Amino acid sequence: MDTFIAYLIPGIFTGAAYAIAASGLVLTYTTTRVFNIAHGAFGMVMSFIFWDFSQKQGLPVWLSLILVLGLVAPLTGLLVQRFIARGLGEAPVSVSLVVTVGLFVGLIGAAQAIWKPEPRFVPPLFADELGNDKSITIGETVVTAQQMITVGASIAVAVGLYLLLTRTRIGTAMRASVDNPELLKLYGGKPDTVAGLSWAIGISLAALGGILLVPAVGLDYYQLTLLVINAYAAAMVGRLKNLPLTFVGAMALGIADSMALGYISTDSVFADIRPVIPPLFLFAALVLLPQAQLRIGQVKGIVSAPVPSVPRMVVTGGVFLVVLLAVVSPMSEANLLLVGTAATYAMVMLSLVLLTGYGGHVSLAQLTFAGVGALAYAKLDSPNLYGLLMSALIAVAVGALVALPVLRLTGLYLALSTLAFGVLMDKVVFQNERAFGFGGALEAQRLSFFGNTVETTQAYVMVMGVFFVLVAIGILLLRRGVLGRLLVAMRDSPAACGTLGLDLRWARVGLFGLSAGVAGLAGALFAGLRGTIGAADFQYFNSLPLLLLAVVFGVTSVTGATLGGIGLMLLPVLSGSNPIAGGIVFLIIGFGAVFAGRDPNGLANLLFRLGRLLQTRVLNRIDLNLPQLPSTAAFTRTKTPTREVSGGELFDDGYGEPTPVAVGAGSVPGTDRTKEGQ
Amino acid sequence: MSLLEVDDVVVQFGGVTAVNHATFEAEAGRVTGLIGPNGAGKTTCFNVISGLQRPTKGKVRFNGRTVTSVPVHRRSKRGMGRTFQRLEAFGSLTVRENVRVALDIHRGLVGVLKPAKSDIDGLLERVGIRAYADERADSIPTGTARLLELARCLAGDPRLLLLDEPSSGLDETETDAFGDLLRDLAAEGRGILMVEHDMDLVMGVCDTIRVLDFGEVIAVGEPAAIRADKRVQQAYLGYSDDEPEHAAGEPGGSDTEQTLVIPAVPVSEGATS
Numbered sequence: 002m003d004t005f006i007a008y009l010i011p012g013i014f015t016g017a018a019y020a021i022a023a024s025g026l027v028l029t030y031t032t033t034r035v036f037n038i039a040h041g042a043f044g045m046v047m048s049f050i051f052w053d054f055s056q057k058q059g060l061p062v063w064l065s066l067i068l069v070l071g072l073v074a075p076l077t078g079l080l081v082q083r084f085i086a087r088g089l090g091e092a093p094v095s096v097s098l099v100v101t102v103g104l105f106v107g108l109i110g111a112a113q114a115i116w117k118p119e120p121r122f123v124p125p126l127f128a129d130e131l132g133n134d135k136s137i138t139i140g141e142t143v144v145t146a147q148q149m150i151t152v153g154a155s156i157a158v159a160v161g162l163y164l165l166l167t168r169t170r171i172g173t174a175m176r177a178s179v180d181n182p183e184l185l186k187l188y189g190g191k192p193d194t195v196a197g198l199s200w201a202i203g204i205s206l207a208a209l210g211g212i213l214l215v216p217a218v219g220l221d222y223y224q225l226t227l228l229v230i231n232a233y234a235a236a237m238v239g240r241l242k243n244l245p246l247t248f249v250g251a252m253a254l255g256i257a258d259s260m261a262l263g264y265i266s267t268d269s270v271f272a273d274i275r276p277v278i279p280p281l282f283l284f285a286a287l288v289l290l291p292q293a294q295l296r297i298g299q300v301k302g303i304v305s306a307p308v309p310s311v312p313r314m315v316v317t318g319g320v321f322l323v324v325l326l327a328v329v330s331p332m333s334e335a336n337l338l339l340v341g342t343a344a345t346y347a348m349v350m351l352s353l354v355l356l357t358g359y360g361g362h363v364s365l366a367q368l369t370f371a372g373v374g375a376l377a378y379a380k381l382d383s384p385n386l387y388g389l390l391m392s393a394l395i396a397v398a399v400g401a402l403v404a405l406p407v408l409r410l411t412g413l414y415l416a417l418s419t420l421a422f423g424v425l426m427d428k429v430v431f432q433n434e435r436a437f438g439f440g441g442a443l444e445a446q447r448l449s450f451f452g453n454t455v456e457t458t459q460a461y462v463m464v465m466g467v468f469f470v471l472v473a474i475g476i477l478l479l480r481r482g483v484l485g486r487l488l489v490a491m492r493d494s495p496a497a498c499g500t501l502g503l504d505l506r507w508a509r510v511g512l513f514g515l516s517a518g519v520a521g522l523a524g525a526l527f528a529g530l531r532g533t534i535g536a537a538d539f540q541y542f543n544s545l546p547l548l549l550l551a552v553v554f555g556v557t558s559v560t561g562a563t564l565g566g567i568g569l570m571l572l573p574v575l576s577g578s579n580p581i582a583g584g585i586v587f588l589i590i591g592f593g594a595v596f597a598g599r600d601p602n603g604l605a606n607l608l609f610r611l612g613r614l615l616q617t618r619v620l621n622r623i624d625l626n627l628p629q630l631p632s633t634a635a636f637t638r639t640k641t642p643t644r645e646v647s648g649g650e651l652f653d654d655g656y657g658e659p660t661p662v663a664v665g666a667g668s669v670p671g672t673d674r675t676k677e678g679q
Numbered sequence: 680m681s682l683l684e685v686d687d688v689v690v691q692f693g694g695v696t697a698v699n700h701a702t703f704e705a706e707a708g709r710v711t712g713l714i715g716p717n718g719a720g721k722t723t724c725f726n727v728i729s730g731l732q733r734p735t736k737g738k739v740r741f742n743g744r745t746v747t748s749v750p751v752h753r754r755s756k757r758g759m760g761r762t763f764q765r766l767e768a769f770g771s772l773t774v775r776e777n778v779r780v781a782l783d784i785h786r787g788l789v790g791v792l793k794p795a796k797s798d799i800d801g802l803l804e805r806v807g808i809r810a811y812a813d814e815r816a817d818s819i820p821t822g823t824a825r826l827l828e829l830a831r832c833l834a835g836d837p838r839l840l841l842l843d844e845p846s847s848g849l850d851e852t853e854t855d856a857f858g859d860l861l862r863d864l865a866a867e868g869r870g871i872l873m874v875e876h877d878m879d880l881v882m883g884v885c886d887t888i889r890v891l892d893f894g895e896v897i898a899v900g901e902p903a904a905i906r907a908d909k910r911v912q913q914a915y916l917g918y919s920d921d922e923p924e925h926a927a928g929e930p931g932g933s934d935t936e937q938t939l940v941i942p943a944v945p946v947s948e949g950a951t952s
Contacts, residue, residue, distance in 0.1 A: 483783050489772055490772065499751035501785070501832075502752050502756050502784050503784045
């Protein structure tokens with residue numbers, strides 16, 4: 002019994018802190034329809050600011066608390082709403098997820114750049130001179146002042162939110178904003194004010210949750226940020242709208258977490274479960290969510306990079322391989338490994354082109370699927386095409402399995418389930434002794450073709466290049482064909498697909514499986530390249546910068562994936578071993594995604610435009626300088642523009658007759674078709 | 680036995696009752712109109728029938744079988760097709776590709792293997808938007824997009840068509856042609872249930888009309904009878920025979936419905952078919 006109480010009290014304490022953070026998340030989501038993945042990151046940054054004020058600058062604790070909770074946090078919330086989150090609620094879920102993941106990564110980067118890593122101590126709010134918390138003893142259990150304050154604060158937050166939402170005019174407007182912000186505007190309400198207020202309160206609550214937890218978990222960039230998963234889980238119990246249920250969920254999670262610590266011993270078979278109770282809880286809450294109804298009136302008609310014709314794909318692929326050969330021929334072993342790593346990342350990003358670019362779904366654990374492929378390849382120990390195929394198929398199965406329990410869910414929930422899956426795989430499977438082992442390494446052999454092993458790294462990198470080109474062509478062909486059309490149709494209007502007779506659930510499972518398979522193939526090839534692989538190569542957190550770079554460079558095109566792969570490979574090279582530089586790199590990527598994330602065509606699209614512009618200019622100049630030979634002029638004037646710019650051929654399904662359109666006049670209003678140069 | 684039977688359906692959103700014990704049916708080979716003021720629950724009824732919304736209470740029977748808990752896509756396979764009030768065209772695809780997707784879904788593997796150009800163009804021709812075949816669906820006019828939704832629907836050869844305000848965005852000539860098309864489709868034996876605000880069209884094309892107000896069916900009958908029904912006139916059409924001068928000010932006849940007043944000269948079926 003004593004043990005029970007001894008673990009119950011800390012459980013209630015953590016539950017109360019989760020409840021504070023989770024209610025902020027729910028408040029922001031219900032009023033603005035933006036699920037703030039970066040909620041925990043805001044809590045982390047605010048805790049650092051609190052430390053800065055109270056410890057570094059030496060301000061009194063109470064003043065620091067007032068400054069952070071009453072000024073810095075709400076102001077940050079207002080600024081975020083005004084400059085980043087505005088209008089995000091009406092955007093596709095994939096966009097709002099990418100933008101908030103961008104904030105997540107950017108804030109971690111900012112914290113690393115501003116407060117360099119070193120041990121920091123944040124004493125409890127009512128600490129004595131030695132930094133020890135005041136406490137009282139109930140029976141044999143010690144209850145600290147910090148714990149009591151946390152529980153008290155959570156009750157105050159609950160009561161405060163209840164009064165705000167039910168007893169004040171602005172609270173009524175907040176509730177109205179949930180249903181219909183446009184209507185609210187018509188009735189004289191100000192949705193922007195409401196959204197600003199809810200962001201301000203949301204960030205303040207994240208800050209309060211973080212500050213209260215800091216003495217217990219330590220002032221750490223990741224540790225504090227990831228506490229947000231616990232807040233997600235609690236919020237999901239309240240189905241992202243019900244505050245009382247969110248509090249219940251938070252308490253249940255806090256207590257379960259604490260009890261696991263008390264009752265599951267370290268040598269038990271369930272010992273691995275202890276650190277993953279929150280993601281398990283999140284997964285369970287998601288599985289138990291009711292069937293999502295298909296939404297009508299969603300955003301549709303996304304302008305995306307066009308699909309090149311088959312000859313063009315083949316030629317560009319060939320050119321790419323020739324260039325790759327020329328580049329890798331004189332390279333050192335170390336640089337070859339970097340190129341191979343870039344190819345791996347690029348191929349994982351191809352899987353995102355399929356899933357996010359074409360399908361409109363977001364995966365926050367794409368690197369985990371690569372890890373599954375790598376693990377399967379190493380464990381199968383058959384380093385040939387059969388082994389490679391099996392590894393990819395295993396990844397397909399795992400990808401489908403992740404989507405299966407949450408078959409009924411869409412968008413945000415599906416993305417969150419991938420996040421929970423990433424954490425689970427990382428902590429339970431990858432770090433397990435039977436897999437990679439914690440800090441361990443697993444050996445993998447180089448690939449062989451019909452008995453001939455690819456010995457040199459140079460040749461192996463070329464093999465990876467060939468696979469990349471094949472997969473890219475495969476994905477582009479898929480986009481041109483019946484499946485691609487279906488994917489786009491599903492993205493544009495799931496409701497119409499349903500009423501036309503398409504079972505979206507299975508289509509979604511298939512899409513997740515296929516995308517995971519591509520990532521798994523990349524992972525397996527990577528294992529062969531490196532020779533030894535470990536859990537550190539596939540940390541779930543790294544899936545986030547991967548997603549962001551894919552979007553920044555363009556998640557709708559193969560070109561975007563290629564550039565993104567190179568970019569991601571360069572990150573550690575750029576930051577080297579300097580954590581501040583690393584922080585700045587994260588900062589740039591994160592905030593780059595915040596501002597570029599609204600256009601999934603990314604930087605690749607700029608390239609296409611530039612290419613088109615150059616082509617137009619050059620063609621015109623050639624035209625002007627050419628002697629008026631009828632055959633040449635006729636060829637350049639009609640043939641080329643028809644292929645490059647007209648709507649007919651790029652979206653040709655083999656039936657349409659392309660309409661010749663002059664250069665520059667080829668885009669239909671609302672469209673922007675540019676050529677894709679792989 | 681009717682093709683579609685909506686039996687005592689109730690839909691509640693929180694404290695609001697959107698559909699209140701609605702009971703009505705739609706017959707094969709006939710055009711049934713579902714009219715009522717904005718917010719009367721017409722689109723919610725459509726969502727319940729097509730499976731996008733679960734009713735709080737009540738049943739939907741289609742073709743003699745209860746489909747209340749059958750998923751959306753399976754209702755479509757059984758012969759239900761619908762269009763949307765707020766457009767749901769696949770905006771990133773061309774008009775032709777929109778219909779092609781519908782054919783692919785309907786035919787499954789066979790559809791993938793069999794060239795379908797003539798089928799697609801036939802459907803586009805039938806609804807009169809062949810000229811837009813190569814345009815992106817998010818760049819065509821609203822009325823055309825509604826016809827595209829109808830063409831897409833017809834690709835599945837449905838026995839029941841649920842049309843949600845299909846004529847909004849069409850001009851007078853196009854509406855007349857659309858009325859003819861509806862009569863043709865009904866003559867092929869399809870049941871058509873139509874939510875529509877254009878009273879000329881409704882009165883001219885429908886065989887039967889059901890009037891909804893505050894989620895309840897307040898009147899059922901042929902166009903002439905509906906036109907004469909006092910309750911309908913007050914709740915929806917915006918005037919009653921006794922006091923025509925108060926037309927738009929009556930409760931239920933909101934300002935947005937002012938254009939819906941029945942024309943002075945009754946339109947007979949013969950005029951449009």
